[in-house]
Amino acid sequence: GQNIDQPTEMTATEGAIVQINCTYQTSGFNGLFWYQQHAGEAPTFLSYNVLDGLEEKGRFSSFLSRSKGYSYLLLKELQMKDSASYLCAAVDSNYQLIWGAGTKLIIKP
Amino acid sequence: DTGVSQDPRHKITKRGQNVTFRCDPISEHNRLYWYRQTLGQGPEFLTYFQNEAQLEKSRLLSDRFSAERPKGSFSTLEIQRTEQGDSAMYLCASSPPRDYTGELFFGEGSRLTVL
Numbered sequence: 115g116q117n118i119d120q121p122t123e124m125t126a127t128e129g130a131i132v133q134i135n136c137t138y139q140t141s142g143f144n145g146l147f148w149y150q151q152h153a154g155e156a157p158t159f160l161s162y163n164v165l166d167g168l169e170e171k172g173r174f175s176s177f178l179s180r181s182k183g184y185s186y187l188l189l190k191e192l193q194m195k196d197s198a199s200y201l202c203a204a205v206d207s208n209y210q211l212i213w214g215a216g217t218k219l220i221i222k223p
Numbered sequence: 224d225t226g227v228s229q230d231p232r233h234k235i236t237k238r239g240q241n242v243t244f245r246c247d248p249i250s251e252h253n254r255l256y257w258y259r260q261t262l263g264q265g266p267e268f269l270t271y272f273q274n275e276a277q278l279e280k281s282r283l284l285s286d287r288f289s290a291e292r293p294k295g296s297f298s299t300l301e302i303q304r305t306e307q308g309d310s311a312m313y314l315c316a317s318s319p320p321r322d323y324t325g326e327l328f329f330g331e332g333s334r335l336t337v338l
Binding site: 118122144145147154155156157158159162164201203205209210211213214215216218 | 263264265266267268271279314324325326327328329330331332334
């Protein structure tokens with residue numbers, strides 16, 4: 115079966131660094147997305163990885179290990195506006211997205 | 224380009240009524256998806272169109288749900304005889320042709336409350 119696992123909730127302090135992990139099992143693999151979703155809003159694209167390694171984009175970085183079925187999203191210099199849910203989604207052999215349940219990130223001052 | 228738009232943004236209805244949601248994708252996007260999302264969960268796939276053809280439909284979609292995309296542009300999602308369990312956010316997303324990454328561009332969603 116196809117499955118995405120990520121923590122339900124995480125708490126971090128403003129200005130700190132947080133890493134959100136995601137493990138996946140899919141039939142075929144054509145990359146992994148991270149989306150951000152603020153409460154009551156639609157998901158918005160953060161990153162896409164298809165090759166092993168780290169992709170850095172400003173305060174956000176995403177890492178992929180295909181052999182381990184593992185990815186993480188790293189958020190640096192946390193700001194209060196980063197409080198949101200972070201969704202991990204793997205692309206299967208049919209180019210369909212398999213979604214995790216999301217990790218709710220709470221930022222405290 | 225105004226992005227993906229959905230209408231209505233909010234709908235409150237009584238159990239047993241029919242509701243219809245509309246989605247207008249980004250104009251050059253030929254692929255269109257409908258998802259359902261409940262609180263604390265990721266998007267749940269409902270159905271997928273490539274142009275006007277409905278290529279995939281989730282087994283979770285009961286016969287009360289139907290979606291159309293008659294001219295390959297906008298799409299409608301209809302729920303007949305609504306139940307309280309249908310209360311959710313209904314998300315529409317589109318993606319362009321020849322995009323093999325699968326990135327989706329989401330609309331703001333239509334929130335349904337069934338009383």
